[in-house]
Amino acid sequence: xxxxxxxxxxxxxxxxxxxxxxxxxxxxxxxxxxxxxxxxxxxxxxxxxxxxxxxxxxxxxxxxxxxxxxxxxxxxxxxxxxxxxxxxxxxxxxxxxxxxxxxxxxxxxxxxx
Amino acid sequence: xxxxxxxxxxxxxxxxxxxxxxxxxxxxxxxxxxxxxxxxxxxxxxxxxxxxxxxxxxxxxxxxxxxxxxxxxxxxxxxxxxxxxxxxxxxxxxxxxxxxxxxxxxxxxxx
Numbered sequence: 161x162x163x164x165x166x167x168x169x170x171x172x173x174x175x176x177x178x179x180x181x182x183x184x185x186x187x188x189x190x191x192x193x194x195x196x197x198x199x200x201x202x203x204x205x206x207x208x209x210x211x212x213x214x215x216x217x218x219x220x221x222x223x224x225x226x227x228x229x230x231x232x233x234x235x236x237x238x239x240x241x242x243x244x245x246x247x248x249x250x251x252x253x254x255x256x257x258x259x260x261x262x263x264x265x266x267x268x269x270x271x272x273x
Numbered sequence: 274x275x276x277x278x279x280x281x282x283x284x285x286x287x288x289x290x291x292x293x294x295x296x297x298x299x300x301x302x303x304x305x306x307x308x309x310x311x312x313x314x315x316x317x318x319x320x321x322x323x324x325x326x327x328x329x330x331x332x333x334x335x336x337x338x339x340x341x342x343x344x345x346x347x348x349x350x351x352x353x354x355x356x357x358x359x360x361x362x363x364x365x366x367x368x369x370x371x372x373x374x375x376x377x378x379x380x381x382x383x384x
Contacts, residue, residue, distance in 0.1 A: 267316050
């Protein structure tokens, strides 16, 4: 158990809909990272927050957004969903920066029908 | 451009047959290299961090080593439960705070 929690575990929705994925980092970790992993694809970095502020952005679509709240939990919002958005979405947390190893949550499996 | 390349893409070994996985990187000023294990449908599990050339770390049947250009994950006398995808990652040297992951090596240990 990494100490990072993600909800829900599974999400099935239809094209055009909007969903919110939630992540709670390990106790004491200030950084939260979001990744997308499609079938047989590598981990694609989406976005990072540090202590409530956006710190780094990867290949995140404009239809996707995220935020980190004062209690350090984070939410990833996916809107106008397309079939190609079906994937595993992972959240990871770390200490101060990418110098520190990241600890991953169990993921949310999103299926868009 | 910062890049991480892992080889081979896939590896099938017999139980007990030792081998090594490779991770080569092209980032200037390495600030650490991470190894992870990922089981299908699960989140990556942190294994090791290496910071400087010559450093080695061990955990059960796994040993990670680091040179100036690459890292190796040596697997000694593997068991079927070692079957997984092994990922390596390095922090980006850009002003952002990203970690760059390799595509991984899918390891399958046959009983």
